[in-house]
């Protein structure tokens with residue numbers, strides 16, 4: 001028998017044992033099918049932030065201020081009970097108390113009853129002072145920081161945003177722009193009593209050009225709803241992440257969110273064609289271009305991509321949507337070492353070329369985490385590392401054949417030791433679930449020290465091993481997963497609760513380590529409140545000084561998302 005045919009058979013045999021059926025089956029865009037399954041699609045107005053869109057981790061269901069994460073079946077979480085762990089948001093320490101040694105309220109005005117009634121005049125019925133809803137908006141997704149804002153504003157139009165921002169500017173009231181509140185660095189919630197301006201009612205699609213693929217929408221559209229909307233026209237979104245059911249496109253742009261498809265579609269700096277924003281004095285900046293090419297001076301929209309709410313409130317976004325892939329195929333492989341993962345990546349780049357759309361890794365501790373905390377089974381036996389390879393393209397059969405022969409090659413070359421493939425929609429979703437459950441599963445341990453760094457692949461996993469050796473049994477676990485195809489490591493350390501001594505062992509050690517290898521202290525989550533003081537580990541003083549100058553020019557009063565992104569000593 002021809003060598004290729006023989007090895008193909010051996011792979012298929014291995015696969016068919018695992019899948020107990022057809023060795024390979026593509027499917028026509030799982031997200032479209034997902035959308036159809038749960039379909040309650042809107043035409044132009046996309047559902048506003050539904051507090052229960054992507055539970056379980058959301059702590060609140062609207063109108064029901066009790067913890068919604070139930071006492072789920074408890075596996076091997078030994079002596080830590082879920083009720084210990086899943087705390088009511090009001091148990092999250094106030095930021096000003098936990099970080100009292102280095103946070104000081106800025107010289108802003110204090111909200112008065114007159115301010116509330118003035119807001120009511122601009123936004124009748126959309127000025128929230130209800131304690132429970134405020135508690136949700138004051139507390140971050142990770143349950144690590146909590147502010148004390150007394151008011152949440154829900155504008156529907158850019159003009160309304162402009163009017164309330166102008167009012168705040170005149171009164172010298174600090175503002176916290178908020179999207180889906182899924183941010184990971186404490187940037188999405190107030191530190192003290194900032195006025196929260198939420199985009200949750202700014203959820204309209206303005207236009208979709210089905211020829212060019214250019215979508216224009218308000219910034220509060222939930223990413224998943226945009227997926228459903230553009231998929232009806234054979235298009236897809238250029239950004240995808242685990243929080244897609246809650247995060248807003250404006251939040252994605254404000255954080256320059258990366259996610260699982262940067263490898264395929266690049267970052268939002270390339271896909272976003274235009275932005276409309278309300279500046280800190282209330283002026284509307286209309287850069288909502290739908291042009292692919294426009295070289296008329298500085299590209300101002302780029303300043304807002306990744307600005308984390310510090311330069312203004314993004315109210316509209318124009319974004320280039322790629323063609324929806326005809327087929328998506330997923331392989332899940334096990335490796336004995338991290339260097340094997342890199343070999344698999346090299347092989348994928350060489351053999352899959354343009355159809356490679358995601359390359360994600362998880363270590364064995366990640367798999368133990370999701371098993372113990374969420375009862376999600378690993379379909380493969382235990383190995384030190386796992387990798388998820390997604391292919392998508394315009395010719396399903398061609399893509400499948402490419403992935404199949406790639407898988408066969410890495411097994412034959414002994415750079416992967418085992419593998420399984422998706423044979424139907426449910427299996428594809430289950431494989432993605434292994435990876436996407438990780439952030440959620442961490443929360444069950446209690447407190448998560450979360451790091452999101454860029455590193456050269458040659459030293460990528462060494463940091464995780466060094467951290468394990470440093471922390472020993474002080475913590476519950478040190479877990480690593482991430483977008484290895486982008487050089488982006490998610491290193492997570494969990495403990496029953498926050499502890500200053502543990503923190504002192506982690507920081508600045510981790511950032512010094514990253515700086516030594518010229519990595520980045522924030523690959524995709526941003527700096528927010530938690531990482532701002534480490535900016536110099538990744539940017540030169542000249543670069544930071546220029547950023548501060550831009551901030552000062554755009555926001556001379558410093559009212560827009562204060563205490564975030566800039567190091568304490570530069571705060572205005």
Ligand code: FAD
Pocket residue numbers: 141176177178179180181182183184187188189199219240241242243246247248249250251252253254255256257258259260308309310312313314315439440524525528561564
């Ligand atoms: P928020 O959390 O509300 O806000 C984030 C920041 O943006 C804040 O500083 C806020 O002030 C600012 N902001 C929000 N809206 C606006 C606006 N309209 N104008 C100006 N500023 C604004 N991130 C990744 O990069 N890649 C991932 O793979 C990824 N996966 C995730 C998975 C999970 C389960 C979760 C919970 C989060 C994940 N994230 C990921 C974090 C990520 O940053 C966000 O989920 C998302 O981009 C934030 O959008 P949001 O609407 O929730 O913004």
Ligand code: MLT
Pocket residue numbers: 242259436438439452482483490
């Ligand atoms: C992810 O890739 O899962 C997200 O960025 C969230 C995380 O880092 O946990």
Ligand code: ZN
Pocket residue numbers: 259482483490524
């Ligand atoms: Zn990520």
